[in-house]
Amino acid sequence: MKSTTPMGTVEAEQLKMNGADLLIQALKQENVEILFGYPGGAVLGIYDALHKSPMKHILARHEQGAIHAAEGYARVSGKPGVVIATSGPGATNIVTGIADAMMDSLPLVIFTGQVASQVIGTDAFQEADVVGITTPITKQNYQIKKLEDLPRIVKEAFYIATTGRPGPVLVDIPKDLTALPTPPTKQVEVNLPGYHPNVNPDPVHVKILLEALTESEKPVILAGAGVLHAKASEDLLSFAEFYQLPVVHTLLGLGGFPAQHPLFLGMAGMHGCYAANMAIYECDLLINIGARFDDRLTGNLKTFAPKAKVAHIDIDPSEIGKNVDTQIPIAGDAKAVLQMLMDQTVQEPDARLWLDHLEQYKKDYPYWYTDTEEFLSPQHLIELVNKHTNGEAIVTTDVGQHQMWAAQFYSFSQPNRWVTSGGLGTMGFGFPAAIGAQLAEPEATVVSLAGDGGFQMTLQELILLKEWNLPVKVLIINNGSLGMVRQWQETFYEKRFSHSIFSLQPDFLKLAESYGIKAYRVSNKDEAEQVFREVFSDREPVLIDCRVNPAENVYPMVAPGKGLHEMIGVKP
16 A cells, blocks of 8 residues: 555655756755746746755746845855756846956856757757856856756756856756756765866965064955955954054955044055055055955056065965066965964064055045035045935946946945955946845845946836845936946047947836835935935835936046046045
8 A cells, every 4th residue: 555644745746756856856955945947848847846945946037136146145145046947038137247256256056957968069059058158157157968967066066156256157057958857866075186276375375475464564455255265354354453554455345444443545446546546556565455456446567566575365375476477475265364464463564654645545536526515426425325225225337427426435344245246347237236135144234336328228126125125225226328428528539529429318216116115316415315314214115316417427437548547637
C-alpha cells in the first residue's frame, strides 16, 4: 500500500521534481529571499515552480527595471541580487544592468531562459546567444548542458559573484531542461581549482607601505568602493585617525568615511572639491584603498599625483598598475590589509602642517552655488533633503548633473547609503535601484533623486511602489533638459544645444496619480521646505516634481584632457 504519512507525501513530491524545481531548491540552499524578474516562454517552467514556493518575487514592468532593482538591493544589503529573464529580448533587455554591475563590482546572479537544447543555433523564436553577448560583461557565465550540472553551477555562480571582487554571474538555462524529471540532490560543494581570490596581502608589501608612511610629509588616503565591499569602514576610520591621514573619496566610495569628520576632504575627480583634488596633486604618498583609478577620477594621467609615491590596495590584482604607475602594490581585501597595517603600527608621520594646509583649502574653496529668488537651486534642494533626513537616508541617483549635486551636497556619514551608477553611467538606474534598496532595508528612508531624462527611461516601475507599499521618496530634479549634455554643449560646443532640451514633457503629477502615488510640484525654496517637512515625516510613497534652475551647471569641473589642479568654476 502507498504511504500516506507526511514523510511519504514529501517523498512523493520530491519524486515529481523537475529541472525548474531543482533550480528553486538550489536558490533556497543559497538563502535567496527575493527574486527580481519578468516571465516569458522560456522560463514558464521556472515560474511554475516559483508559484509553489514562498520566495518573494518582484515583478518589474521591464527587465531593465528588474536588474537595476537587483543592483540596488545588492548595493545596500551586501547580498547578491537575483534576476530571472526569459530568452531573446528578455535577456538582451538586462544587458545594460549586467554591464553596470560589472563596472561597479556588484554581486548579481542572473538566470536567463534559453530556447530548447535541440534548436539552439537555428535562430529559433526568441533565441539570442546570451553567453556570447555577456561574456565581456560578466565575471563568469554558464549555459546548462546537462540537468545534473545545475546544482553545482548555481552553487558556483553564487560563490563567484560574492567572493574576491564582486560581480555579475549569468546562468543560461534551455527550456527543455526545466521540464526534465529529476531526483532531489544533496547539498553540493564548490570546487574551483582555478579560482582562488587573494584576500590576504603580502606582509612584505604592507611593511614597505608603513615604511613609506613614516617618511612621508604629505600623505593622503584615496578610498574607493572597495572599502565598502570589504565592510572596512571602521578599519579605515581607525587607520586614518591613528596616523592622522586626510581622506579623499571616489564617487562610489562616498559613505566609507564620515563626511563630517575633520580628516575628510571630500570627493575627488572631475566634479570633486578643490581640497580633495589639490591633496592628490600635491601629496608625496598616495594610498589608494579599493579604487580603480578611472579616468573621471584621475583627469590627465601625466599630471595625476606627480610628486607621489603610489600605493594601491585592491582585491583585484589586475587593477594594480593598470592606469597609474604603482610603486607599492598590495593585492588583498581592504579590511585584511587595514587590519594588518594596524597590527604593525609604526611612528606616525608629523603631518600637522600638511593637515593645516588642506584645512585652509577646505575653508577657502568650498562647494558653492548662486541662490536666487527666481529659481529653486538644485544644490539648495539637496541640502534640504540632507536636512530633513538628518543625512541618514539611502540616496539613489541616475547619472548626470543631479548625481554630482547629490555627491557634493549630501553628507554621507554611513556606509551603504549611496547608490549610484559609476563606471557605466546608466540613465534609468536610480529609480528602480531605490526600489531594491527599500526592499533590502524596509525601515530605512530611501530617496530617489532622478533627472527628468533618466526617470522617463524606467518610470513604469512606479507601480511597484503601490503594489508593495514601498515608501520611496521620488524627487525629479527637473530642469527641462538632459542637464549634463546641455552643460557640455554650453561649455565646449559654443552653446549649440543639439537635442538636449525637452520641448515637451509629461505631467509628472498626473502620471504619479495614475499609478496611485501621491504627488507634489515645488518651484521655490518655501514650497520645497513645506512639502519636504510633510513628506519626510510619513511612510508613504511620494513623487515630487522639483522645478529647478534650468541654466544651473555643476562646478568645479575638470575639463577633458586637464589635470586635477586645473579645475574651472572654482570660487574662493
